[in-house]
Amino acid sequence: xxxxxxxxxxxxxxxxxxxxxxxxxxxxxxxxxxxxxxxxxxxxxxxxxxxxxxxxxxxxxxxxxxxxxxxxxxxxxxxxxxxxxxxxxxxxxxxxxxxxxxxxxxxxxxxxxxxxxxxxxxxxxxxxxxxxxxxxxxxxxxxxxxxxxxxxxxxxxxxxxxxxxxxxxxxxxxxxxxxxxxxxxxxxxxxxxxxxxxxxxxxxxxxxxxxxxxxxxxxxxxxxxxxxx
Amino acid sequence: xxxxxxxxxxxxxxxxxxxxxxxxxxxxxxxxxxxxxxxxxxxxxxxxxxxxxxxxxxxxxxxxxxxxxxxxxxxxxxxxxxxxxxxxxxxxxxxxxxxxxxxxxxxxxxxxxxxxxxxxxxxxxxxxxxxxxxxxxxxxxxxxxxxxxxxxxxxxxxxxxxxxxxxxxxxxxxxxxxxxxxxxxxxxxxxxxxxxxxxxxxxxxxxxxxxxxxxxxxxxxxxxxxxxxxxxxxxxxxxxxxxxxxxxxxxxxxxxxxxxxxxxxxxxxxxxxxxxxxxxxxxxxxxxxxxxxxxxxxxx
Numbered sequence: 224x225x226x227x228x229x230x231x232x233x234x235x236x237x238x239x240x241x242x243x244x245x246x247x248x249x250x251x252x253x254x255x256x257x258x259x260x261x262x263x264x265x266x267x268x269x270x271x272x273x274x275x276x277x278x279x280x281x282x283x284x285x286x287x288x289x290x291x292x293x294x295x296x297x298x299x300x301x302x303x304x305x306x307x308x309x310x311x312x313x314x315x316x317x318x319x320x321x322x323x324x325x326x327x328x329x330x331x332x333x334x335x336x337x338x339x340x341x342x343x344x345x346x347x348x349x350x351x352x353x354x355x356x357x358x359x360x361x362x363x364x365x366x367x368x369x370x371x372x373x374x375x376x377x378x379x380x381x382x383x384x385x386x387x388x389x390x391x392x393x394x395x396x397x398x399x400x401x402x403x404x405x406x407x408x409x410x411x412x413x414x415x416x417x418x419x420x421x422x423x424x425x426x427x428x429x430x431x432x433x434x435x436x437x438x439x440x441x442x443x444x445x446x447x448x449x450x451x452x
Numbered sequence: 453x454x455x456x457x458x459x460x461x462x463x464x465x466x467x468x469x470x471x472x473x474x475x476x477x478x479x480x481x482x483x484x485x486x487x488x489x490x491x492x493x494x495x496x497x498x499x500x501x502x503x504x505x506x507x508x509x510x511x512x513x514x515x516x517x518x519x520x521x522x523x524x525x526x527x528x529x530x531x532x533x534x535x536x537x538x539x540x541x542x543x544x545x546x547x548x549x550x551x552x553x554x555x556x557x558x559x560x561x562x563x564x565x566x567x568x569x570x571x572x573x574x575x576x577x578x579x580x581x582x583x584x585x586x587x588x589x590x591x592x593x594x595x596x597x598x599x600x601x602x603x604x605x606x607x608x609x610x611x612x613x614x615x616x617x618x619x620x621x622x623x624x625x626x627x628x629x630x631x632x633x634x635x636x637x638x639x640x641x642x643x644x645x646x647x648x649x650x651x652x653x654x655x656x657x658x659x660x661x662x663x664x665x666x667x668x669x670x671x672x673x674x675x676x677x678x679x680x681x682x683x684x685x686x687x688x689x690x691x692x693x694x695x696x697x698x699x700x701x702x703x704x705x706x707x708x709x710x711x712x713x714x715x716x717x718x719x720x721x722x723x724x725x726x727x728x729x730x731x732x733x734x735x736x737x738x739x740x741x742x743x744x745x746x747x748x749x750x751x752x
Contacts, residue, residue: 273663296668303665313660326657329457330666378664 224382224413225249225272230281232267232437240279241267243437249415251381254408256424257417258448259434265417268434269384272415273305274298286381303331306375306383306412310390312367314359314374321346321355324374331378345377349403365396372403382413389420397423424448461674462681465650472646473682479642480686480738483635484730485693490628491726492694492718497621499716504614510594512537512581513605519551519579529603530579537581542593545584551577578605636737639686643679643738644745650675651750658750672750676742683738687731694723 225248232242242264249255257265270276271283274290283290288301314323321342328338346355349369359367368388375383385404389397401423408414418424424431424447431446432439466473514530522530525548537546549557555574562568583594591609598607651658661671698718706717 299665299667301665302663305665307663313656315657315660326660327664330661330670331664332670374660374664 224251224253224286225415226282226284227268227271228282228284230271230278230283232264232271232276233279240437242271242278242434245281245434245437245439247432247439247442249413251413252408252411254405254414254427254429255416256427256429256431256446257415257434258419258424258431262436263434264437265434266386267437269386269415269417272384273307274301299331303378304381306372306378306380308368308371308375308383308385308388310387312359312364312371312391314367314370316359318359319355320351320357320359320362320370323359323370324377327374327377333378341377345373348376348406349373363396364392365399368392368396368400369403372400372407376407376412380412382415383407385414385416385418387418388416389418389423394422401427421448458670458673458677462677465654465674465678466681468653469646469649472642472649473678476639476642476646476679476682477686477689479635479639480683480734481689481693483632483639484687484690484734485697486628486632486635487733488690488694488723488726488730489697490625490632491729492722493621493625493628495722495726496716496718497618497625501614501618503716504611508585508589508591508611508614510583510585510591511608511610512583512594512598513578513608514580515603515605516578518603519577520575522579523550523552525550525579529601533601533603534581537583537598540594540597542586542590543583544586547582547584548579549582550579551575554579640737640741643682643741646682647675647679647742647745648749650678651746672746675746675750676739679738679742680735683734684731687734690730690734691723691727694726695720698723 227245227247230242230245231240233240245264245268257268259265267276271278272285272290274293277291281291285301286304288297290301293301315326318326324342324345325338328341343352343355346352349372351366351369351373354362354366359370362370368391372383372388383404388404389400392400397420404414404416405427428445428447431441431443431448433441433446512533514533518525518530521527525531525534530548534546534548537543551574554577555572558572558577559569585591585594587593589611591611595607595609598604658671698720702718
């Protein structure tokens with residue numbers, strides 16, 4: 224599903240590489256935590272998968288895409304197969320919950336009756352049925368993140384990338400969000416989640432890839448956050 | 453591509469920075485109105501030129517001796533001159549006008565200015581040949597071959613005067629085009645700026661669109677269309693301005709000149725013919741500017 228081969232990334236403005244000779248493979252349906260201190264390269268890792276960045280060296284494969292070398296006009300196809308969730312939710316404040324989710328389908332040209340059918344379905348999946356007409360500012364942080372997850376998942380992507388999705392949430396709410404991500408993972412969707420949250424990583428007991436100064440220092444199939452330190 | 457989606461995005465965008473939109477429309481309008489004005493002047497010159505070219509004659513004025521004594525042009529050198537002209541392959545027709553006829557015509561032309569009529573007596577006007585040419589655009593042939601011939605006082609080529617008139621018009625046209633160009637640069641920069649501001653105010657939408665895999669067309673078409681819509685509105689206003697200018701300025705101020713037939717008037721058809729070009733220019737320029745701006749400033 225995802226394969227990075229000897230990937231290095233050096234930003235023009237920095238002398239130290241953000242990623243250095245990283246090789247990681249993730250199978251379909253896996254749940255992977257990407258951990259490490261700020262500046263360890265987690266975000267760069269995720270951005271490479273989305274082709275927000277291209278690697279300085281090495282190859283990146285996502286699904287059937289040779290990400291680093293693909294034509295620019297095919298990038299939208301790649302991104303349609305990836306859902307994204309962020310710490311700051313990134314909802315459109317002038318649109319309702321349902322409109323926020325529908326937006327993701329509208330802009331890739333899905334027909335209106337499809338949108339009318341799948342938006343309520345996905346809102347039910349994330350537990351927001353009955354709140355579809357609310358505005359984002361009327362919702363709690365956890366609910367807003369659910370909307371964001373619904374938006375990321377509504378097009379049934381092959382994988383879900385979550386960049387610190389619980390970073391702005393309290394522990395209980397975080398736990399709910401993790402249950403939701405687990406549920407999505409059980410549908411066969413690969414989930415990669417970058418996080419700082421020890422307790423979540425420890426309680427889930429999933430694969431952990433740890434980055435430090437741009438290098439993979441650990442890759443445990445059923446890891447915890449703090450081992451070996 | 454869902455048209456309703458793009459359309460609503462365009463309207464939101466234009467409403468959201470309405471001051472900028474208005475500025476963009478107004479500069480576009482002025483620039484295009486000037487361009488249109490220039491084009492209309494060109495058309496007027498062309499039409500007037502075409503009319504005059506058909507009617508341009510060469511007048512050969514005869515010496516005082518002939519003017520005073522040969523009323524019917526039956527003696528030499530007048531008669532032989534006439535024969536020579538009539539047999540000239542460059543000449544289509546020759547008409548002799550004696551002193552009395554010239555005076556009569558003079559009185560008609562300056563009917564409205566009795567002071568002038570009092571000053572001029574029949575004796576001060578020469579008899580003349582009015583020569584119509586086969587090729588009206590080549591009066592030099594006649595001027596050269598008849599200058600200095602016996603009995604000829606002077607040869608006047610009407611096209612010289614017209615040329616000076618047209619030069620003046622061409623100057624007006626060039627000036628309008630120059631101002632239009634400066635305005636167009638201002639319009640261009642404003643369009644570019646508006647597109648940037650528009651893209652910036654909607655950066656969250658755009659970033660989400662990119663993330664969920666919207667194509668470049670979907671993310672950028674609304675911005676491009678905003679520029680084009682403003683361009684079209686500007687062009688329509690410019691055309692309205694031209695019509696208004698014709699009705700309230702040209703027709704009332706220059707109405708007399710047109711009526712006298714010295715200049716061909718600009719009519720509705722002229723504006724109708726120029727309008728599509730203004731629209732096309734406006735659409736083309738705003739689309740290209742918008743596109744280039746998006747390429748340069750907005751990340752895909």
